[in-house]
Amino acid sequence: MKIISDLWYDKSIEIVLFKNPLIDRNVSDIIQLHEYAGEFVQKPISIFDSVEILRAINDLKLPPAKLDIGKLTYEYHSDDNNFNNVKAFVIDKLKSATEYKAIKPKDVVLYGFGRIGRLLARELMSKTGKGTQMRLRAIVVRGTLNTEILEKRACLLRTDSVHGNFTGTVTVNAVDNTLLINGTTVQIISANTPEEIDYTEYEISNALVIDNTGAFRDQNQLSRHLKAKGVSKVLLTASGKGVPNIVHGVNHFDYDPDTTHIFSAASCTTNAITPILKVIEDSVGIKKGHLETIHAYTNDQNLVDNMHPKYRRGRAANLNMVITETGAGQAVAKALPGLKGKLTSNAIRVPVPNGSLAILNLDIKNKTSLEGINTIIKKYALEGDLVEQIKYSLSKELVSTDIIGSVAPAVYDSEATIVSDNGKNLILYIWYDNEFGYSQQVIRLAKYIAKVRRYTYY
Incomplete structure (x- = not known):
C-alpha cells in the first residue's frame, strides 16, 4: 500500500x-x-x-x-x-x-456540471498527480453566481447519493468565483452561450471543452465552442450528429486529433455493448441481433406523473418500468460499420438510480458453445485492445449495485450467458455503470484527444 x-x-x-x-x-x-x-x-x-x-x-x-x-x-x-x-x-x-516522450499537459473545461460533469471533475482532480496530463481549469454553468450557489455546487461535488463522498477537499472562494479542489483552483464561469466566453482571460489556452450539457448535439452547435477564445478541441458526452462517434478502445484510432476537432463519446449504452459486439463479430460473426437495455432512470424523466415531450417518460420514474427508445443499436454501426442494419434496439427504464443491464440476443454466423464464447471474451478481457473496456465477471451473485463504481464500461456476466443447442444463437448479459463506467470512457477518449496518454502496460 x-x-x-x-x-x-x-x-x-x-x-x-x-x-x-x-x-x-x-x-x-x-x-x-x-x-x-x-x-x-x-x-x-x-x-x-x-x-x-x-x-x-x-x-x-x-x-x-x-x-x-x-x-x-x-x-x-x-x-x-x-x-x-x-x-x-x-x-x-x-x-x-x-x-516514451514527455507529455505536455492539456487545459480542460467542463461545460455543464450535472451527473456526468461532476463525476468527470472528481476523476480529473483525483488523478491530477503532478499535473502531467489533463488539468481541470474551469467549469461553465448557467445562471447567477453567488456564495449560496457556489456552495450548493460545491456540496454536490463533495457528496453523491450514488457514488459516495468525494475523497478530497472542496472549498469556495465567492470573491473570485472559484472552487479550490484538492488545493487546485478551478474557475466557475457563468455563460448562456459558448461563443461569448473568453477563456484566455483566465489564462486558459488551447483547451479541450467537454460538453456534458446535452444541449448541443450536432456539428454546427458544437462548433460554437471553437469560436470561444482559448479552445482547440470539443468532446461531447452523448451521441452526436455529423461528428465522429467514438467508443474508446474500438474506433478511436480512426480519427487523428491533429486534424479532427470535434468528437462524440457516444452514449453509455453504446460504450457498454460495442466492445462486446466487436469481440463477437471478430470471432464468430454476427448475422443479426436485438438489444434490450434495462436502464436506470435519468434526470430526463419525471419524479411524479407529469407532462413530458416523449410518451411514457412522463410517468413517475421511481414507481414504474418505462418502455422507451434507445438509439444504441444504430449508434453501434458508427463505430462498427459492418453491423449497420443488423441490430434493433429498445430500452426499459427501471426504478434504480444507477446501474444498467444490456441484453444482447444475437444470431451468429459460426457455431460456438457456452464454454467457447466465454473463453473468447475472457481472452479479450485479459489482453489486447479492449482490456480497459471489458471486465469479465465470475460471480454467480452479480446484481446491479455490484457494478457501481466499475471502471470498465462493460461488465460481462459469464454466469448468465445462454447459447442455443445448435450453437448459432447467443444471449449475453452486459452490466454497466451508466454514470461512472461511462465517465471513465470519456476520460480515456479525452486523454487520446489531448495527446496526454501515459505509458501503459496491460
Whole structure:
C-alpha cells in the first residue's frame, strides 16, 4: 500500500490489478482483488509476488505510467518466462518506457456540471498527480453566481447519493468565483452561450471543452465552442450528429486529433455493448441481433406523473418500468460499420438510480458453445485492445449495485450467458455503470484527444 501510494504521488505511476485501481484501497480490498485475479487467470496471484514486482518498479526510472501488476505477475509465472530474477523481468517488460516522450499537459473545461460533469471533475482532480496530463481549469454553468450557489455546487461535488463522498477537499472562494479542489483552483464561469466566453482571460489556452450539457448535439452547435477564445478541441458526452462517434478502445484510432476537432463519446449504452459486439463479430460473426437495455432512470424523466415531450417518460420514474427508445443499436454501426442494419434496439427504464443491464440476443454466423464464447471474451478481457473496456465477471451473485463504481464500461456476466443447442444463437448479459463506467470512457477518449496518454502496460 505504501509503495503504491509513493509511486502515484511521487512519480505519477498508477498501479492497477487487472484494471482494478489500487490507490487508496484498504487491506481487505487488496486481498479480495488478488483472490479475484487468481480465479480470473486460473493461477495463484500472490501478494508477495506483487510486492516484489512493485519494489522492482519503484527502483526504475519511469515516465508517468499506468501499470498492471496482475498482468506482470501472471506473465512472470508463465511457462515462457526465462527470467529467474524479478527485477530483470520487470526491466525487460517495461523497456519500451524509456522511449516514451514527455507529455505536455492539456487545459480542460467542463461545460455543464450535472451527473456526468461532476463525476468527470472528481476523476480529473483525483488523478491530477503532478499535473502531467489533463488539468481541470474551469467549469461553465448557467445562471447567477453567488456564495449560496457556489456552495450548493460545491456540496454536490463533495457528496453523491450514488457514488459516495468525494475523497478530497472542496472549498469556495465567492470573491473570485472559484472552487479550490484538492488545493487546485478551478474557475466557475457563468455563460448562456459558448461563443461569448473568453477563456484566455483566465489564462486558459488551447483547451479541450467537454460538453456534458446535452444541449448541443450536432456539428454546427458544437462548433460554437471553437469560436470561444482559448479552445482547440470539443468532446461531447452523448451521441452526436455529423461528428465522429467514438467508443474508446474500438474506433478511436480512426480519427487523428491533429486534424479532427470535434468528437462524440457516444452514449453509455453504446460504450457498454460495442466492445462486446466487436469481440463477437471478430470471432464468430454476427448475422443479426436485438438489444434490450434495462436502464436506470435519468434526470430526463419525471419524479411524479407529469407532462413530458416523449410518451411514457412522463410517468413517475421511481414507481414504474418505462418502455422507451434507445438509439444504441444504430449508434453501434458508427463505430462498427459492418453491423449497420443488423441490430434493433429498445430500452426499459427501471426504478434504480444507477446501474444498467444490456441484453444482447444475437444470431451468429459460426457455431460456438457456452464454454467457447466465454473463453473468447475472457481472452479479450485479459489482453489486447479492449482490456480497459471489458471486465469479465465470475460471480454467480452479480446484481446491479455490484457494478457501481466499475471502471470498465462493460461488465460481462459469464454466469448468465445462454447459447442455443445448435450453437448459432447467443444471449449475453452486459452490466454497466451508466454514470461512472461511462465517465471513465470519456476520460480515456479525452486523454487520446489531448495527446496526454501515459505509458501503459496491460
